[in-house]
Amino acid sequence: MLYDLIMHHGLAYAFLLNLFRYITFRAVAACFTAFFLSIWLGPYIIAKLHQIQREGQPIRALGPERHLKEKAGTPTMGGILILSTLLISTLLWADLTNGFIWIVLFVTFGFGLIGFFDDYKKLAKHNSDGLSKRTRLGGEFLISLVATYFLQQLTPSGMANDLALPFLKNVLIPLGYFFPLFGMIVISGFGNAVNFTDGLDGLAIVPVVISFFVFALIAYIVGNSVFADYLQLHFIPKTGELAIFCAAVIGAGLGFLWFNAPPASVFMGDTGSLSLGGAIGSVAVAVKHELVLCIVGGLFVIETLSVIIQVAWYKKTKTRIFLMAPLHHHFEKKGWAESKIVIRFWIISIILGIIGLATLKLR
Template sequence: MFENGLFFALLLAFLLTVFISPVFIPFLQKLKFGQSIRNEGPESHHKKTGTPTMGGTMIIFAAAVSSLIIAGQFHTLGVEVWLLLLVTIGFGTLGFLDDFIKVVKKRNLGLTSKQKFLGQVVISAVVYFVLQQTGLSTEIGVPGTNLAVDIGWFYFPLIIIMLVGASNAVNLTDGLDGLVAGTAAVAFTAFGIIAALSGLWTVSIFSLAIVGAVLGFLVFNAHPAKVFMGDTGSLALGGALAMIAIFTKTELLLVLIGGVFVIETLSVILQVASYKIRKKRVFKMSPLHHHYELSGWSEWRVVLTFWAVGLLFAVTGIWLEVGL
């Protein structure tokens, strides 16, 4: 019975996104919510200036509506779905403010790092408080083993690290048409399978609703993109991904299933550290996807390669978890 719910959640979210996009994209254009491209970015990206952004709003809307309808239909509405929506909408709102400042106020950097971090920490603190009331275990499992370690009070900073880290990692990855939409679809599918096999049907329904929404968005975000998700979408997706890992008690597995996002983030950290210490760059440009672009790869080749790597990480993650 619940298996049908997963399919319907994915299908409904997909159809919602596909049907509202042709209306919402012109609306964004009318409001002049066009993307500004950094001067220091690849020259080939300058032609993307003016492409509507904040398309992540459609992803959040479709996923929220679909998960509420399907979870309600199967009588599985509980604290999980409300917390998932809190994180997704909360982080999405931070991203929306960031995008709004960029495109309307013409400040290319949007919110300051301190403002964004404060908002992320506040949402994380609310999540931890609610989880405490539900009695969620503070144990974390070691992937591929039956070992679990109770970290007690340190679970609070872990939640902050996961939510802030994942949202920023997905945000850094969002630099090519379809890159985040595809890798996110793969990662959320993996967690949706893990959640279903663990009997966490609400979490699985939400995961598959996200998959449907990003696949619907990908119809319009694939190269050449007609719309970008912006920080609205990338911060929301990263936060949701971390929250699902928390509910499925696969906190460490998030690093593997979200491996593409981790690698992209590490490339930025390595690039900055190398330049500060050695005055030399490791990559032609970071995040890593820009390095391959400047090495002569086409945008589609980079995106498809990263999707494939993400799929490999996801399959390995599922195998480690299900094989216990």
């Protein structure tokens, strides 16, 4: 909004206003805007959620026993705080004529809406059962397919249906008509992967922030012809603007962590986890770094695989591989303190983020 106003009125070269021409300046501004908005709005939103929900998020009866005592009464739907602040920040600082921005926002808020109804149904029924799997996945698949289609239209025709491989330069695998299906799996898959990871105070939001930090850099580089050529990456015009969206998510995420740090005053709920997962998936598809996301977001992948393996193995043998899935609950059952699990998972996420960044140079 600010960028468009300045550019529309020809003020881009005026004193100080020339800074608005730089993505780096607007990304930093978007991050700080979202963070301080979160700190300002957080107490009000949390108080409202407490007032509306009263009993807080329904705690899964089959989950770790201590959750029934320690986390009872904590409100959910904190994703509303994340979504509202990142939206305001993105609209203020991003180029609103950029199609990539609107597609990623479409996915973010589409998934957020699904998560909102899922959280609402849990609260209305006073148990941990939300939307049916068919309804939830159907909505996610539809949103992901639509988003992937429009991302294809914005991508140069020579690589619109191609899959880039990390560590290999100038290598593209043509997926043809299967690319929309692939994009759908990436976006909806990461939406649910972040959702699986969101189970302890602060556990999901820090890896989310790390992932968006890495992809803010990737989007900026891929959208810059000079940097992309130097690093031998595939140049995709206008994706640099996604760095501003990523920065807004980082600021909103850090602001949310202020209230979600142990002991949490609010949970993000499916409203937050689904929207953030879908958002990072859509950014990865836009910048053609889907497989790099599997590295950077490896923690989310591991948590998801633990659930898939547990369910498949139990159906086959009626026994369990893990004491409980997702994986963080397994370590809870083993007696690990919540803070130890969370911090160690953060460390793993940082290491994976560094490896993901290394793929930009090691080619």
